[in-house]
Amino acid sequence: MSALKPFAAGPVAALAATVTALQIALSGRYGFHRDELYFLVAGRHPAWGYADQPPLTPLLGRASTALFGDGPTGLRVVPALLCGAAVVLVALLARELDAGRAGQLLAAGCAACSAFALAVGHLLNTAIFDLCAWLVVCLLVLRLLRTGDGRWWLAVGAATGVALLNKDLVLLLAAALVPAVLAVGPRAVLRGRWPAAGLAVAGAVALPDLWWQAAHGRPELTVAAGISGQDGSENRLLFVPMQVLYLSPVLVPIWLAGFRRLRLDADLARAKSFAVAYPALCVLVVAADGKPYYALPALLVLTAAGCEPVARRLVAAGPRRIRRAATALAIGAAVNVVITLPVLPARLTPAVGWIYREQGEQIGWPELADAAAEGRRTIPPDRRIRAVLLAADYGEAGALARYGPARGLPTPYSGHLAFADWGPPPDTLDGPVLLVHPVGFPDAERHFTDCHPIGHVDNGHAVPNGEQHAPVLLCPGPHRPWSTLRPHLRHYY
Structure with a gap:
């Protein structure tokens, strides 16, 4: 088992805090999103499930408004904190994939400037909880693959169960990742009693919603079928370009480097399954007529994997190359901020609405x-x-x-x-x-x-x-x- 490099806690935490502060500072610029207005009402009707989703997001929304006030800012403190947590988690993923301080900081920077993290971190929505839950599951699986200690299955199961209390989408990740491990290894982690124990933990955590959905005829499946029928063709058509735009075109070389590294680097053979799982996940999402962003958390794992070799090349190339890379990230971040966050006057939101229509749904x-x-x-x-x-x-x-x-x-x-x-x-x-x-x-x-x-x-x-x-x-x-x-x-x- 290889030892992990020291965590760049100070600079990563500073970057995460900056992202969280930016989200909170801009949280009241427009108004509630349509989904948030729905969650406000759902939070006043606590239940183990709802027609379209499990209970986690509405109940956390209710807790957030109880603690921080019932305006848009009060509702959005929790997603802002989770957005900062996502930055830290991507840095931890890079560390789990043998990144040093420079690679970890680059990974945090990639997460901080990605359109996906900025967009979902601005609103109380199921996607921000999915993002963090998927990143935690991936981090724990990487720890399991690195150590070979089957007891990590219990933590993987618990995190998966919490994810199921938010959305069922984590099942797509499991459907892609488990066969990938079976195909390329290390297969030993799938043997013994621990995988079954992890599955039992996941089922126990998610049981309240599973029971509610079964008792009410699985309405979530009806909702999902309706979304597929309405948007399926558009989702398939836009899937590939959205994989680029939802993060940033600036980050494409990094996640491509990560994909290559996970496939070919013998020192990361334990994590090769993630290079197999991402395209498999894409196929599953497209086959299910799912939304393109469903695959984004797994793409952030590839991004984290690419940060170490990219950071090494930048350091070797000298300060000028580092400044150019930092400028490119800053430009990508600025563009994504304008597209996803309420920095424009409300009347100008149509200028970005054709890319990200959720801006207009807050007005x-x-x-x-x-x-x-x-x-x-x-x-x-x-x-x-x-x-x-x-x-x-x-x-x-x-x-x-x-x-x-x-x-x-x-x-x-x-x-x-x-x-x-x-x-x-x-x-x-x-x-x-x-x-x-x-x-x-x-x-x-x-x-x-x-x-x-x-x-x-x-x-x-x-x-x-x-x-x-x-x-x-x-x-x-x-x-x-x-x-x-x-x-x-x-x-x-």
Whole structure:
């Protein structure tokens, strides 16, 4: 077993702290993302699972707002800290792959400037927890492969179980990595009782959500199938270019060097399975019509592997070459910051929205609640008390729940995802229906007749997001009780 080189704790921690501070400093520049508005409501309905996901992200969101405040900054402290943790984890991966201080610091720098880490570290979302969980699993597997000590399977199992409490995507990593180890070794770590013990630990940690999903008919599979049906062709088409853009074009030579090193370096024969696992993972993601970023944590492992030989070459080439490399990283980081973080004025977000559309999804939610409130005022007061506020999707429903009370709006309802599980309106609310839905989704009106527009959403910045110009419709009351209508309102995508 080879000894690890000393960890560059000081400079790596300083870089991680800088990234975390940047994320927190910019966290309140726009507003909540649609997913965050959904998680805020889900956190107030604690459960072992939800229609579209396990419980971890909503519950950590609730904890974050309880500790740090219920604004965007309070919600985003936890992802900002996890973004810094991801920087440290990539440096630790480089160390596990025999990198010295220079290689570890380069690995931390690569993680810090990657578009993927910056983007998911800005928002409370499942991707930032997946990123850290996958990196921890990979780090522990590398430790297992290096030491040959089967007891590390217990830690791998525990980390995998926690990842399963966030998303099932870690199963893709396992489906790629275990066969890779079986194919290229060291196969000895797959023998004995420890792999089974690790699997048992993973199952025990994830059991609450596994039980919830089984008891409710595995709705996550329905949601995943819907996403695949909607975006599958686009995901396949963009998969390869997104592997480049989601990190940075600047980092391509480094992760290619890492891929080559893991395949050919005899001193890292123990880790060769990661060079096999990454392309296998890509095939699995594409076959499942998954999103391109699902493979990014494994690509960061290749990046970490490439940092040591690249750092050695830079040091050997002298200060001028080091300055040029540092400048290239800084330029890549600056470009990624502009694309993924809220540094531009809101009205300029369309300039980067064609690359990263989540920027625009943080703008216009209070204005949506304003439009709904204005529409509700058109309902006569004697009928208003029995009126229902209905939103077509989880983002709009979350926005109305967050911003509606200050505007005199009642509790919003929706049939989308977990909102459907939180109940339909009471049957006693048989008055008019105020319906808000995104542009281009007329199916939201199919359960009502004689709906007519009484307003529309204007985010005030001309940002062409999903809610800009969304209609606010007034419909007669339901033709049948809400309890009967409930299963027809439910939709997963």
